[in-house]
Amino acid sequence: MNATLLTVGDELLDGDTTNTNARWLAAELAERGVTTERVLTVPDETDVIAEATRRYSERFDAVVVTGGLGGTPDDVTMDSVAAAFDRELVENDLARADVERHLEAIADDYPELNVDVAAEAAIPAGSRPLRNPVGLSPGCVLENVYVLPGIPSEMKGMFERVADEFDGDVDSRYLYTEEPEASLIERLNEVRERFGVRVGCYPDREAGHNRLKISDSDGEALAAAEAWLRDRVVLSG
Amino acid sequence: MNATLLTVGDELLDGDTTNTNARWLAAELAERGVTTERVLTVPDETDVIAEATRRYSERFDAVVVTGGLGGTPDDVTMDSVAAAFDRELVENDLARADVERHLEAIADDYPELNVDVAAEAAIPAGSRPLRNPVGLSPGCVLENVYVLPGIPSEMKGMFERVADEFDGDVDSRYLYTEEPEASLIERLNEVRERFGVRVGCYPDREAGHNRLKISDSDGEALAAAEAWLRDRVVLSG
Incomplete structure (x- = not known):
């Protein structure tokens, strides 16, 4: 929906x-x-x-x-x-x-x-x-x-x-990293292409990290995308 | 503009x-x-x-x-x-x-x-x-x-x-009143029709009054509308 x-x-x-x-x-x-x-x-x-x-x-x-x-x-x-x-x-x-x-x-x-x-x-x-x-x-x-x-x-x-x-089926996951946005580009492009999930990267200057958000209506794809990113991004917070 | x-x-x-x-x-x-x-x-x-x-x-x-x-x-x-x-x-x-x-x-x-x-x-x-x-x-x-x-x-x-x-010619004036919105309707309709100005009424519950806003690109019409309202609305603040 x-x-x-x-x-x-x-x-x-x-x-x-x-x-x-x-x-x-x-x-x-x-x-x-x-x-x-x-x-x-x-x-x-x-x-x-x-x-x-x-x-x-x-x-x-x-x-x-x-x-x-x-x-x-x-x-x-x-x-x-x-x-x-x-x-x-x-x-x-x-x-x-x-x-x-x-x-x-x-x-x-x-x-x-x-x-x-x-x-x-x-x-x-x-x-x-x-x-x-x-x-x-x-x-x-x-x-x-x-x-x-x-x-x-x-x-x-x-x-x-x-x-x-109001009832839909889109779910989201957040990851936080201090890696600079510019160096994340290749991995973010890859996770999007590989799992078909929606990807956002949002700098939070006050918190001193970037917030990664992945969303999809397919729970399995979302979980797989999250696991893939967790293995490849230096997480914080 | x-x-x-x-x-x-x-x-x-x-x-x-x-x-x-x-x-x-x-x-x-x-x-x-x-x-x-x-x-x-x-x-x-x-x-x-x-x-x-x-x-x-x-x-x-x-x-x-x-x-x-x-x-x-x-x-x-x-x-x-x-x-x-x-x-x-x-x-x-x-x-x-x-x-x-x-x-x-x-x-x-x-x-x-x-x-x-x-x-x-x-x-x-x-x-x-x-x-x-x-x-x-x-x-x-x-x-x-x-x-x-x-x-x-x-x-x-x-x-x-x-x-x-960015350069335009619309100007605005604000008036504040404790009169309830519902009782202002006739006067707000009249000032709009009489002077052709744009009129808004916004309740501010915290401040305990209504904010009236009139706007127009014609300075004379705006001043006349403001004067007309000032004579007819119990102003506060």
Whole structure:
């Protein structure tokens, strides 16, 4: 299984925010053996979000969209995902109940809050609502597209509810060496060709070593590649 | 002027690394009035990098590519950018001199280092080499595509040498308010429609306020929009 991440928000493109959601989600997917094929950040523009959603939905097994849920004018993700699949936004009963419950819980803190509940509880027709355990805006699943909030605590809380739906078979092994990257090239090329595994070499200057990573969906090839490297690289750490 | 960022590396897609380069570059571009239209992360695969480079180069004013320079098998960015423009990789004299100087400087630390200097100093035919003030691998500029290393210190050092080539006219203003996001919607919609400015609203839960951001390339419209909002929003901080 492979996936893509579509992270929505001008604040990411303006350099106001670091895309920590992408790393968190990618790590969660990797832990489940799922390969993240692309991470794309787009502005809060309906056409751009809809086009990217449609394209990724057709080409990859799953698309996780984060950001741009809620009621302010820059929150256009739900509209965009609906447009990507030619659906209308419709109020969802389960989502509405959640929105009302959340508003009740925060009513004392925000006595003058005036929320358009129907708009907050609207998700694309035919989609499955995803409950927001921490915040106001619900998410949804439409075909292979998962729509999650952008606020990290809300995004994480909602992802956990669907995490089991992501399941792949790619495994990885890490080796650490103080050998310089340039002198490792031949061995890294050879292990890749010999066992067909994916190979990465990442310098960690602070730790003073290079991190080698090998990945594959074939456990036997991966184990053989690891053993081959262990015999030929001076390992550290 | 607008731009896109193309960040290359399996380590970003595996969730091993947070894409701090994207935020740093986006902030540098925003400071120069340049709008970042997309940030795309792709794997270390020549076809994917080449296709994205070509597509973004055609559609946007500038493309900044980071990551995947160097000699290990996963470093395919130079090949990919060359392929995007149907060029060969050729050894560049200026780049070669830099590579040799760098190798000489680190020779005492790595006496057994065995680097293919010609390969390290190869950039796409017809491109302008970018010197690496901190590390081994040179970058380059080919048409509107800037190729920088992925290691943050090297990327930053190299970007500073071309920073003046990025120049736009978008300006931004920030306002802070403790008013809840949901109650701001009408005013945010109105300021957007009335002055044609871009509007964002970002909750900062730790600081306990919402950050409003308005941006535009028309300074008068931006000032008028800011004044209009200041009269109508309860500001904090």
